[in-house]
Amino acid sequence: DGGITQSPKYLFRKEGQNVTLSCEQNLNHDAMYWYRQDPGQGLRLIYYSQIVNDFQKGDIAEGYSVSREKKESFPLTVTSAQKNPTAFYLCASSVDTEAFFGQGTRLTVV
Amino acid sequence: AQSVTQLGSHVSVSEGALVLLRCNYSSSVPPYLFWYVQYPNQGLQLLLKYTSAATLVKGINGFEAEFKKSETSFHLTKPSAHMSDAAEYFCAVKDRGSTLGRLYFGRGTQLTVWP
Numbered sequence: 001d002g003g004i005t006q007s008p009k010y011l012f013r014k015e016g017q018n019v020t021l022s023c024e025q026n027l028n029h030d031a032m033y034w035y036r037q038d039p040g041q042g043l044r045l046i047y048y049s050q051i052v053n054d055f056q057k058g059d060i061a062e063g064y065s066v067s068r069e070k071k072e073s074f075p076l077t078v079t080s081a082q083k084n085p086t087a088f089y090l091c092a093s094s095v096d097t098e099a100f101f102g103q104g105t106r107l108t109v110v
Numbered sequence: 111a112q113s114v115t116q117l118g119s120h121v122s123v124s125e126g127a128l129v130l131l132r133c134n135y136s137s138s139v140p141p142y143l144f145w146y147v148q149y150p151n152q153g154l155q156l157l158l159k160y161t162s163a164a165t166l167v168k169g170i171n172g173f174e175a176e177f178k179k180s181e182t183s184f185h186l187t188k189p190s191a192h193m194s195d196a197a198e199y200f201c202a203v204k205d206r207g208s209t210l211g212r213l214y215f216g217r218g219t220q221l222t223v224w225p
Contacts, residue, residue: 009151031211040119042200042215043154050210058212090153094211097142097161097204101153 002027006091006102012110013078013085021076021105023091031095032074036060037088037104046089049074078107085109112137112203116216124224129173129188131219133201136182141203143184144213145175148198157199160184171195196223 004025013019025032031050035043045058049068063082068074078085086109091102113136123129135141142161146154158169165177171194175186184201198220202213 004153006153033212035215040217042114042217043202043213044215045212048210048212088151092213097159097211098156099144099211099213101146101155103153104151106151 004091004093004100004102006089006105008105009103011105011107013107014110016080018077018079019107021078021089021091021107023074023076023102024072025074025091025093025100026072027093027095027100028071029093029095029100030071031093032068033092033094033099034058034064034066034074034076035090035092037090043090046076112141112205112214114201114203114214114216116199116201116219118219119217120220120222122222122224123191125193126190129186129191129195129221131186131199131201131221133175133184133186133216134182135184135201135203137203137205139206140177140179140182141206143175143177144202144204145169145173145184145186146200146202147171148200148218154200157186191221191223193223193225196221 007022033048034046047066049055065077115134117132144159145157201216
């Protein structure tokens, strides 16, 4: 089945650590996105990539980094510079007018 | 940038009652419009989308939405609520003239269905 796979589903981070969230898609989509979801805030765009080896900052990129070395993969690193990383993170890909979402990763700082 | 407003962060209805979730957008050029549903700790599932001339859009699970340009609205309705409809609902828009597929989301509406 085609889709987007995010891993892990739950992730715990100690303060000062960098952590990487995985996002893999087999839909052959060029465009991929990372959104952050906080209660009552909706989804906010962190980074996006329209093609391999290219990516752009979204609305809340500070404290995050990404790479796009392969079409299928768009990992997100939450760095120690992100002061409030506890949130639900959603990866998406899109073609034409439709976006497809992964099942999300819930990151908690302990 | 686009702005999406969902009126009411929480809506409660009885099973069998009408569901009405409100969404308004800000742009002068009508965008593409979407409604998504999210169950706890899950991703987003597309309910329906408006991309062309038909202003009344039917989606999955008995939901439908009507695009009203004069009101810049895209409200979601379902004639008869079911317990399984309890979830969070997001309205989203995409710029019609943009090649970028990013979505702008409202803050979400949590729907509770009482037995």
